Amino acid sequence: MSDTVISVRGLGKSYQVGGKPHWAIRDINFDVQRGDVLGVVGRNGAGKTTMLRVLSRITDPTEGEARIKGRIGTLLETGTGFHPDLTGRENVYLNGAILGMRSKEINAKFEEIVDFAGIGKFINSRVKTYSSGMRSRLSFAVAAHLDTEILMVDEVLAVGDIAFQEKCLNKMDQLTQHQERTILFVSHSMGAIQSLCNRAILIENSNVHTEGATETVVRAYTTLLLGPTGEADLSVAKGRPGSGLVRFTSMQLEDLDGNAISSVPAGGGVRIVFDYESNLEKPSNDVILTVVVAGSKGTRLFGLPSDIIRSELTLDKKRGQFVCTVPKLPLLPGNYDIVASCIVNRELTDKISNTCHITVSDSNYFGTGRLQQGNLGDVLVDFKWDCLSNND
Template sequence: MSQLAIKAENISKQYRLGKVGTGTLSHDLNRLWYKVRGLEDPYIKIGEANDRSSKGDSEYVWSLRDINFEIEQGDAVGIIGRNGAGKSTLLKLLSKVTKPTTGGFKVNGRIASLLEVGTGFNPEMSGRENIYLNGAILGMRRAEITRKLDEIIDFSGVERYIDTPVKRYSSGMYVRLAFAVAAHLESEILIVDEVLAVGDAEFQKKCLGKMNDVSKGEGRTVLFVSHNIGAINTLTNKCMYLRNGNLIEYDTTDKIIPMYLNDDLNNIRGLKEFDNTINLNENKPIQLTKCRFSIAKEIVEVEVEYVVRKTVGSVVALQIINAKEVSIITLIDTDRDADIFKKTEGNYVINFILPLSILAPDIFKITLSFSDMKSERFDYHRDILVFEKNNTDANLSRDGIIFSDPKFIGETKKLYLGN
């Protein structure tokens, strides 16, 4: 039988909105008075679920509520959920950055964590000194850290700046060194938050490869928070699904990911109309104003309206991504003729059209980007639309996000896959 690396028992974390700590001296004294009498914290019984999208009646919220799970040594566990679900809070509790309101963890082994840019580093110390500092915090001897030093520096790619105070590092350099330290020092448990998104594409790929080696090759336990479902699917064998501070399910990754994506799809299906009160950003030279989606007669059509405020070279790209975060198709609104890129001020409509038959049954997400010829991004909307193709429901129609309503005065263009 495998040995447990982490056991969480009735973990809850409560916050008071707009306050630091419990907020007032009277609340602290009240808690202390109950504690010395051996009574339960009086504020444990109040508070609401952490639903960031709705206004509540209580000033107390539960970032996490009654979380229980067991992680075996050598498991790679993904933690997924929408923003505000409690993922980062759970990792901070595990890393002892903050204390749980109720419950506790039983941990077998040392924890190395990478939670956010700058965590665990002294900005006044050099990169080299911070490597030794982090190793010492983990309980490693200086000789052990020295043995790993060259490997850490080489992996981080910041050798030239290794003796420079880290306060002068860019966020990308910071995260490179921080991940290299966390992954190479001899901890039994590695915790990584979404912070890897700060790095460039090449370094992200390198990190994911190292995490795969750590979990499968070295047999260490890994906890990984990410919105990149493809990375979660590749790296992890188990997965936790959090929603509004509650643990919805903890099971194998291949069971949890479809559940999470299906809930996402149902959220989209349940909306009659998206918010149309969002103000446009007048500082953007190009910006999306409206997007609609429909499937009819085995044709997928995405209608995109956007405004051009300044004559500039621009490319509008639509990307279709499957449930495993793999890009299936990319359509752009122009050809290789440079003159086509230039658009004068006005409002434009593009219809992206492709046959439904080229898509296998799956859940798909659509991302829109507006950039120039040098790939400078003016406007970007990830997962703006979600739709599903299956064998029984091929005519799903779904309105997209609706922003302020511009008056159409520009051109209309229809783009067919293959043209």
């Protein structure tokens, strides 16, 4: 008996744009087995969210088919599946009823849902009064705790605070390990994809570009983003807060001699170079740059703020480069996410997330031909062991 729970063949969805068909996805083909955690990666606008909307029956396909065995829980957009005029409590029961659950079954899960979402005193308030974070927390809690066999999650790392994001990822990990829940997980965080997913697909230009083992797909995605020279074009990156008076336009990885590289050897040195454009009316030396590096499950590993080391930075040109030099990058092999921000005259001018990545490659850092395994964390630390004898 086949254990395939999702079978997608020739799936396509088009919309009319300017009187012409625009294919958001086309000729998508893949299978998902029971208990799989399938990572879905790709650039903004590639078609990832559209694919999940079709698979979750929110919208109909234009062509092709998707055969799905089991009840589906979804977390696609903030508050999807919630009626704004109903209370949080009423929406929990409404979602359970849609899944075919009885009131008794929902009762058994209700306290756990409310506790996970952390909105206890607001559960009897109308959902339209909730903040986006509250709606997101309740959406995930409902999707994860009600009786579904398949969970589809789109960018859980983009909502809520860091602690709740990690709580969501830990819950998904628990669901797959102990309940054989099948998960489709869309994320720009390569650390989270590598940590959670046993397989992945890369969507590019509305098609499946690469499918297979997670490491293979992450490498393909990183190469697609950075190219063979390790450069990322940031000029078209969307969803970035800030005034825009100073904006990052590209990111390039270099070795300590200034040569372009696509990956950094574990423990090796790296220059993270950001090209920028400035529309400041006059020069400023009140400039703070910060790079934050995130690892598996979106956990922030360390930050590199320029003001902590009292870097003297002056913006007096329309174009230039910000360079962050790390003599020894303390990371084990893997893919890491970068969040970069620029503050000028105490005002945020630009912040880049979900676009920049660093690939760390294997090295002989300790001179033994070995490095720690990833289950010991992400950070590479110099250390030694001694055995000291006590004098009796």
